[in-house]
Amino acid sequence: MDNLWIWLVAAVVAIAVVIGVVLAVRGRSKPAPVETAEPEPQVETPEAVEAAAPKAAPAAPVIEAPEPVAGRLVRLRSRLARSNNALGKGLLALLASDRLDDDVWDEVEETLLTADVGMADTTAVVERLREQVKVLGTRDPEELRRLLKSELTAVLEPDLDRSIATASPSGSGPAVILMVGVNGSGKTTTCGRVARVLVAEGKTVVMGAADTFRAAAAEQLETWGARVGAKVVRRGEGADPASVAFDAVKAGADEGADVVLVDTAGRLQNKSGLMDELGKVKRVIEKQGPVAETLLVLDATTGQNGLQQAKVFGEVVQVTGIVLTKLDGSAKGGIVIAVQRQLGVPVKLVGLGEGPDDLAPFEVGAFVDALVDGAES
Numbered sequence: 361m362d363n364l365w366i367w368l369v370a371a372v373v374a375i376a377v378v379i380g381v382v383l384a385v386r387g388r389s390k391p392a393p394v395e396t397a398e399p400e401p402q403v404e405t406p407e408a409v410e411a412a413a414p415k416a417a418p419a420a421p422v423i424e425a426p427e428p429v430a431g432r433l434v435r436l437r438s439r440l441a442r443s444n445n446a447l448g449k450g451l452l453a454l455l456a457s458d459r460l461d462d463d464v465w466d467e468v469e470e471t472l473l474t475a476d477v478g479m480a481d482t483t484a485v486v487e488r489l490r491e492q493v494k495v496l497g498t499r500d501p502e503e504l505r506r507l508l509k510s511e512l513t514a515v516l517e518p519d520l521d522r523s524i525a526t527a528s529p530s531g532s533g534p535a536v537i538l539m540v541g542v543n544g545s546g547k548t549t550t551c552g553r554v555a556r557v558l559v560a561e562g563k564t565v566v567m568g569a570a571d572t573f574r575a576a577a578a579e580q581l582e583t584w585g586a587r588v589g590a591k592v593v594r595r596g597e598g599a600d601p602a603s604v605a606f607d608a609v610k611a612g613a614d615e616g617a618d619v620v621l622v623d624t625a626g627r628l629q630n631k632s633g634l635m636d637e638l639g640k641v642k643r644v645i646e647k648q649g650p651v652a653e654t655l656l657v658l659d660a661t662t663g664q665n666g667l668q669q670a671k672v673f674g675e676v677v678q679v680t681g682i683v684l685t686k687l688d689g690s691a692k693g694g695i696v697i698a699v700q701r702q703l704g705v706p707v708k709l710v711g712l713g714e715g716p717d718d719l720a721p722f723e724v725g726a727f728v729d730a731l732v733d734g735a736e737s
């Protein structure tokens with residue numbers, strides 16, 4: 361019996377040992393526990409950081425929407441009136457004098473001349489006014505105001521076509537608009553502002569930076585292009601302006617653009633060189649088709665001086681419209697009358713500030729109102 365107990369105990373111990381061994385072996389073959397320790401810090405190079413950073417999509421250029429074009433002159437009237445109040449007020453004060461004698465009429469004439477109206481138109485306006493006042497025998501201020509406005513309106517030829525051509529005269533291909541004028545007059549700014557309006561009207565526009573004389577001009581145009589959503593064709597500084605203009609027109613034609621705006625250089629240090637260059641730009645463009653519009657950009661603050669320079673341009677390229685810039689900075693609104701009359705070309709656009717929407721279609725009625733009535737409505 362004793363032996364039986366000994367054997368039983370031995371058997372239990374043996375079984376326990378076997379089970380222990382089996383469990384120990386299993387335990388060792390278990391997968392190692394997942395390590396939770398922090399990974400070794402790695403040295404990050406700027407390149408690695410850049411590569412690891414999520415790639416941001418290139419920011420789409422923000423295309424700006426311009427203010428409506430219609431009625432801009434009325435909206436910007438205070439800019440005009442600010443510098444021209446003297447003309448209207450001065451004239452009306454004179455006309456309201458107790459006695460309208462020769463001296464007063466001489467003063468009326470002088471006021472118009474000081475406002476840069478120019479000799480021929482001043483004489484014409486004064487003569488007609490004198491006659492009307494005499495015939496009507498009126499001294500009523502409102503009637504005099506009406507007469508003055510009507511005479512100024514007449515010399516500004518309100519029936520001239522002031523639209524900007526946006527169709528090619530040949531009927532196919534883009535309408536090419538050439539921007540000419542002395543440097544600093546505002547050609548590049550005008551290109552950008554016109555493009556801005558055209559794009560907003562749903563037209564596709566290509567701009568050619570044919571002012572290769574001044575590198576900043578091409579950059580300025582490119583900035584405008586990005587803002588308004590218009591492609592800009594440019595070459596390096598000193599490139600042949602005519603070839604840039606040609607390439608811009610070709611790009612416009614290839615892409616089916618509606619309008620190609622060509623910005624040109626305007627330095628006058630070497631007048632004959634400049635004019636030769638301008639003539640060549642036009643000729644080269646015309647190998648692909650006629651120019652739809654040649655806009656002469658004039659700085660209103662240069663007065664009669666600017667007019668002389670403008671005439672030189674007219675001898676080389678056939679100017680079809682005038683853009684009179686910086687009218688906000690000129691106290692001589694009468695220059696509009698002189699420019700149009702002496703160049704025989706309509707003023708189509710006027711610049712009344714440096715802002716992107718400060719270029720207004722010229723409207724005779726709104727202009728004369730602002731000139732005579734000043735800032736009051």
Ligand SMILES: Nc1nc2c(ncn2[C@@H]2O[C@H](COP(=O)(O)OP(=O)(O)OP(=O)(O)O)[C@@H](O)[C@H]2O)c(=O)[nH]1
Pocket residue numbers: 541542543544545546547548549550571574577624625626627684685686687688689710711712713714718
């Ligand atoms: N106050 C005012 N400034 C204007 C107007 N139009 C243009 N300017 C400013 O005139 C300066 C010259 O304008 P640009 O467009 O560079 O002249 P540009 O004719 O292209 O000059 P170049 O490239 O040197 O031939 C800029 O500072 C414009 O902002 C305007 O109607 N009113």
